Amino acid sequence: MDNKTTITIYDVAREAGVSMATVSRVVNGNPNVKPSTRKKVSDVIDRLNYRPNAVARGLASKKTTTVGVIIPSVTNLFFSSLARGIDDIATMYKYNIILANSDENPEKEIAVFQTLLAKQVDGIIFMGYDVNDQIRAEIERSYTPVVFAGTATGNKGDFYSVNIDDESAVKDVALKLLDMGAKPAILTGPDHLLSNAERIKGYKAAYKEAGKEVNESLIMPTSHNYKSAPALVDELLAEKADSVIVTHDDMAAAVLNEVIIRGLKVPEEFQVIASHNSVMTELVRPQLTSIELPLYDIGAVAMRLLTKIMNSEEVDEKKVILPHKIKERGTTRF
Amino acid sequence: MDNKTTITIYDVAREAGVSMATVSRVVNGNPNVKPSTRKKVSDVIDRLNYRPNAVARGLASKKTTTVGVIIPSVTNLFFSSLARGIDDIATMYKYNIILANSDENPEKEIAVFQTLLAKQVDGIIFMGYDVNDQIRAEIERSYTPVVFAGTATGNKGDFYSVNIDDESAVKDVALKLLDMGAKPAILTGPDHLLSNAERIKGYKAAYKEAGKEVNESLIMPTSHNYKSAPALVDELLAEKADSVIVTHDDMAAAVLNEVIIRGLKVPEEFQVIASHNSVMTELVRPQLTSIELPLYDIGAVAMRLLTKIMNSEEVDEKKVILPHKIKERGTTRF
């Protein structure tokens, strides 16, 4: 029974001697079907190798059981880890994922957002480094639920979001360094992006709590291209920093290598802290001490939250903050 | 004009005083529309903020402009790099991507394949380490075009595929090692998977070409968990290997570290070659010599190929092989 012509619910109905409505019921597990007819229909479905057309179903029911996922880039391990959590939970709840790369480009972000809406996704998970006014406006005018995952939303609007507290994560490690008398610098991405701004806030808060003056030139917002590590380390050393918190693991590894090349002993003379506890931190020598984030969980919880919203279930809190830890390894003297 | 009620092509038609057909024409860029009416309709579209429903369009036209992508795991940098190439080209041709993780699990592979068909994707790109008989059967009975990307297909069926020649890539580096009198081992993933089997074939071919006997215990198919590196290096050394080709970069880095811990000088006393030239190879010390693969391109070319098939365009070759290179760094004496 393997015809080129697509076989429809109507074919099954005819073959089974019932109406399409009945076929629809058994396909959708509706209990109001006599066991015997259910069996009869099921048999025909198997025999004809019938597969419901999800597009037609989507048009009729106004639900596509697919959610859109906007990601800066799939090749970014931070976000792809979230994506993994998202997809696992999505699969669990029978949703599929339309994945769209945004390249951290505001225009692309809103373009893919619109495409996703056109495809009638039931919900959207947004990942990025920031939420600009344009995208915020798009989200607010649409009626499709959106949850932010691993994305700093600041106080820009009343969004659903799942994230860790970047500010206090940085504050925690900075304080550890400060408490042992060190003079930590911070290396982040561009500070016009919310997520980096929050980390810098945490950095400053730590200095304040330690009762020390912040040296602004120890705050180094930059691109995350690790090729620039040599120059950055020069700056770091010129400013007499003896430790650094790096918000990107590849960069942290590159910085570590540069520091060692310059003859400094790590962690005795210089300490380095990475931020995502990626494999890189374990494979580099000495192994990098790092902030440890529940990346997979952020994605998983975000997707779970989205399913609740899509089903109009009760949601306790719109913003959920997951806990972070510190993984101590060989680049600090904790 | 921001109503909760979805606005349809019919609303636009009414407001603009034309038929739905005309609206459809301007939306789809059909040239057979008088410029003045086109403008009139466009204005209404803007005013009403009308967005065509892709699901309805898909049902009516039998084209969804979305392609399915089956990937072992998004967090695997090898495959996510391909995915990036796929998505970029897909976007260029106005396709969206439904991304599905398969976990290298045969059951999941066929399950997601079926789901993708149910969603009426216009084509599918399959990535994996192997193509088993089940999935092959599924593909052959379906009429949806499938292209394999970065996946060894062997001689199992007449599929479309884009890949590099794993066999000769390994052969090339093995030969380089052999030619300088070294005794290389090979560390791959499980050899029941085609991709690993091909690499082992290349390894053996190199020995043969060098006129040397292969020592089977130098062929080490194993899991790719780098935690097992210590034990593996013990074996390597027990077998008197003085160099190793590792088909997974994290593992290569772990092996490198282990070798160094044991007091061996790299590359003087022991050489290591990685396989994907990932960032890891550059951030580890000494930097890893590696096979260099055009990952992004594999994905991009595969997607381009798929667009051709979907448009019934002429395709010159069903299997395209992209060239690989060798990136020499500090872990070899080339």
Place this chain on the structure above:
DNA sequence: GTGAAAGCGCTAACAA
């Protein structure tokens, strides 16, 4: 427990 029938929002002949 089951069927009839009206859409869902759009495309694609076919007419005009």
Place this chain on the structure above:
DNA sequence: TTGTTAGCGCTTTCAC
């Protein structure tokens, strides 16, 4: 150049 009219394959009342 524009409009009319069938569907696309399914869900979903509403009857029976």
